[in-house]
Amino acid sequence: MPSIMKILLFLSSALATSLSVLVLGYSMSTQWAETTMECTRRGDTFTNGSALITWKLFEGDLNRDYCPLFGKAEKFEVIPKLVETGEVPSVVLHALVLCLLALCLLFSACSILISLYNSVSNPYETYMGPIGLYVCSSLSACLSVLVLILFAVNLTVTRMAEKLVKHSAGITPADLRNESTEMMLGYYLVIPYTVLSLVAIAVIYIYDQAAYTHRREQQRPTEDAPKEIMMY
Template identity: 65%
Template sequence: MPSTSKTLYFMSSALATAIGIGILGYAMSQQWSYTTMKCARSESDLYNGSATIDLGLFKGLLKRESCPGFGSTDTFEVVPTLAEGEEVASLILHGLVVCLLVLCMVFSACSILISLYNSVSNPYETYMGPVGIYTCSSISACVSVVVLIIFVLNLNVTKMAEDLVTGFIPGISVVLLKESSEMKLGYYLVIPYTALSLLAIGLIYIYDHAAYTRRREQERPTEDAPKDIIMY
């Protein structure tokens, strides 16, 4: 049976990771960005309309004011709407974001299982020990950072927002000028998930380092007792 300290450390690591999964799951259900744009019928016209997009990973909300015609409010499925547009890169990057987030949750779940296994047993130093937790939690943390970068790039470099707006006004040519984009709750909740994944690694490292130091002290040879020197 593992020691009490080992059980506490590994259970704490599992708890931190579980909280991280809960936060990430909630983040995926929230809105990730808010974009405002100006709208005109052609490049020579003045921008006399506007559109805003409240974007989540799966659903979004579009509000138009004279862009063109009368204003309207529409909800939409993000992936199908992007698939109907001309910007393939934005669809690929958005799909990649969703897939990477699912991958984060899978590796976090593996980290929890390994932590729970170590809290009730003493496995060898293999992938079922601290090495497994280091690997799974590190991948989760790194991939979540990649997600933050890709989402911002997709929002600001590609024409994802413009494609989503023009998808609701087929057959009408409009010119859109993006004014600003701001990140919302869903995006920022990925940050505490990353921090909790790193905390899970830190807890196991503290225990592993202390256990290694203790083993080294136990393996240190004891000093020989002084012997009498007999001179002939």
């Protein structure tokens, strides 16, 4: 039967990971970024329009105000729309972001199961012990950081927002400039997910160090005993 300390620490780790899953789940359902740009009809000498794109992971909103003609608001599914624009790098990066987020949730679920299993049993030092939790939570934290980098690169380096607006404008040529992107709540919520994954690791590390110290203290009387006594 595990000790009270072990039960509390592993349950605390499971709680931290469960909170991180809730945070990431809400993050994946809300806005991740907004992209704005100025827009004119090709040949105009002044700027008279703008476009605003609100990005979520699976869908988005495009609002064109006289960009290049009159206003129009439309909803779109992100990956199918990017495929239509022909921006292959953007499609690949966005699909990679979604896959990494799915892996984050998978590894977090494994961390929760391992924590709960350890809270009611005493497994050996295998993948079902602290080692397994270290691996799963570390992968969750690392992959979530990679998600932040890839999503930001996809919006700021590739031309997917510009291509999206031009594709929506149809045959009317438009000049786009002064593009700017602001990250929203969904993007920043990945950060607390990463922190909570690291908290789960820290809690189990505390248990691991305490268990190691306890084992050393139990071995010390034997190590310090006289050789004559140990012979019997």
